[in-house]
Amino acid sequence: MISWYQRPAGDSALKLIGYMLYTSQNLEDEFKERFGVSGDGSKKSELQLEKLNAEDSGVYFCVAQRHGSSLSEQVVQTPAETLKRSGETAKISCSHSIQSYDQILWYKQSDQHPMQLLGYMFGDAAFPERGLNVKMEGSANKDKSCTLTVEGSSLSDQVVQTPSFIQASPGGAAKMTCSHSIQSYNQILWYKRSEHGELTLLGYMYLDNSNPEPGVNVLMEGSADEGRNCSLTLRELSVSSSALYFCAANVNNYEPAYFGKGTKLTVLETGREPVLPTVKLLPPSEKQCRSRKEQENKNKRDIRKKTLVCVASGFYPDHVSVSWFINGLRVREGVQTDGAARRVGESYNITSRLTVLAKHWFSPQTVFNCTVDFFDGNKNTICFDSITSQTADEGMGREKYLTITQNAKLSYMVLIVKSCLYGAFVGLLVWKLQVCLVISDVNHQN
Known part of the structure; x- marks a missing residue:
């Protein structure tokens, strides 16, 4: 099947x-x-x-x-059931005895929802999905054990802010919404974050009451109660309105506020049209991990790392998100992406790096993919680039070692032959010189 x-x-x-x-x-x-x-x-x-x-x-x-x-009979997962209170931690173990298998994937199956990937183990390396409050330990190799730890979720997960991106024209308006499911919380605060990271309070909703800050041209509607929707409308937009906007659920000045994930607003410059990014994925440098100290210490070969670099350039506006995939599975561990796209002339650039163990880079036919999700104001467009890993480590393998030693032996033999020839030539010259001297003495005596 x-x-x-x-x-x-x-x-x-x-x-x-x-x-x-x-x-x-x-x-x-x-x-x-x-x-x-x-x-x-x-x-x-x-x-x-x-x-x-x-x-x-x-x-x-x-x-x-x-x-x-099915080979599923060779996969053992324990315990079969576990009962925990809200906020507690749960651990689940998995092992297998399938020859050559080196990955263990973890999924969550909720009622009436499709399976959700929580992350996976590749050999001894863990790749959990971000924001899911899970941790993976152990090994995915045969007869080893892999453990999934599910930790208590943050209350920020109960604050939902939409949409993620908004693109608008000067003079227009932009609307975003926020809701939460935190018991007893009845305030929603709205903030604008500048490009320098400063948060400016725009106002707040207390129950059904709107309280915008003086001089701020915004409209707040709805309710801040649990399970209700609160909206923020920005009016008479200008290019300076472009920023990242956050909502936060709160109850009083003594309890912590929990933020949504933010809405990025871009007000298009006059006459500008969206431009898709060009994505280029660069392989690791051949010189990376070649320090003499690491090569001399065989035990350190397992911790060497390689860094792939993904560059997205030439796009406008800066509504992008970067994701990494290895053999079709999304990777979050070892990813470092610029905090914000950088303006270069009339467009934007963004760089992301993926650091993996060297043994994964040299694993045959492993496909690395950098995907850039670009939002043009109406739809999302996926742009990507991929490369396939090398098939041999740059370390001193058996074949390379034999080649080097054979070349060294050959060079040594050639040197010996040359030395013998040179010695014979010098000996011949000395013999001729002696013969000439003897003949000269005989002639002189006659």
């Missing part, structure tokens, strides 16, 4: 599209109109997509299974 899954762009949930059980086709209802699967589940299967649209962007997976028997 071959099953097909879809993971939409910017999401960690996997959706089952359908599967081929031998030659029997089975599609999920939501995919029947434009998707199709064909082939033979015991040999080869194909996925077809028709009338593509932006919502089809994402990563697609196929999974081969043996009907009636």
Whole structure:
């Protein structure tokens, strides 16, 4: 049997599209109109997509299974059930005995929701999804144990701010909303963060009462109560209105405030149109990790690291987010992205770096992908670049060692031969000189 899954762009949930059980086709209802699967589940299967649209962007997976028997029997997960109070920590362990398998993926399955990827272990390296309050430890190799720790969630997760990006024209208006599910909290504060990081209070909602700051041209509506929506409308926009805006749920001056994830507003300059980014993924430097000290200490080879650099340039406005993927799985560990895009002339640039263990970079046929999600005011466009890892470590392998030693032996033999020839030549010259001297003495005596 071959099953097909879809993971939409910017999401960690996997959706089952359908599967081929031998030659029997089975599609999920939501995919029947434009998707199709064909082939033979015991040999080869194909996925077809028709009338593509932006919502089809994402990563697609196929999974081969043996009907009636599965290697899943060699995967052990404990405990089967766990009961915890809100805010407590839970641990789950997983191990396997499948030859050559070196990854363990962790998923969350909620009622009436698709599976959500929490992260994965690749060998001894952990790659948890950001913002999910999970930690992964151990190893994904055969007969090793991997542990997932689920920690108590932050109350900031209960503050929802939308949309993430807004693009508007000068003189227009922009509206964003905020809601929370924090018990007893009844205030929502609105802030504007400047490009220098300073927060300016625009006003706040207390229950159903709006309290904007004097001189600020904004409109606040709705309610700050739990489960209600509060909106902020910015009026008579100008280029200086471009900034990052935050909402925060609060209850009084003594309790902490919990912030939403922010809304980035860009007011377009007169006459400007959106421009897509150009994405270039640069491989690690060949000289990285080549210090003599590390090469002399064999134990340190396991901790050497390689850094890939992704550069997105030439785009406008600066509504972008950068993501990294290894073999189709999103990576958050080891990622360092510029805090904000940098203005260069009439456009913006942004740089992101991914640092991985050297052994992962040299793992054969590993695909590294840098994806830039660009919002032009109406839709999101995915731009990306990929490279495939090298297939051999730059360290001193057996073949390289043998080559070097053979070359050294050959050079040494050539040097010995040259030395012998040189010695013979010098000896010949000395012998001739002695003969000449003897002949000269004989002639002189005669």
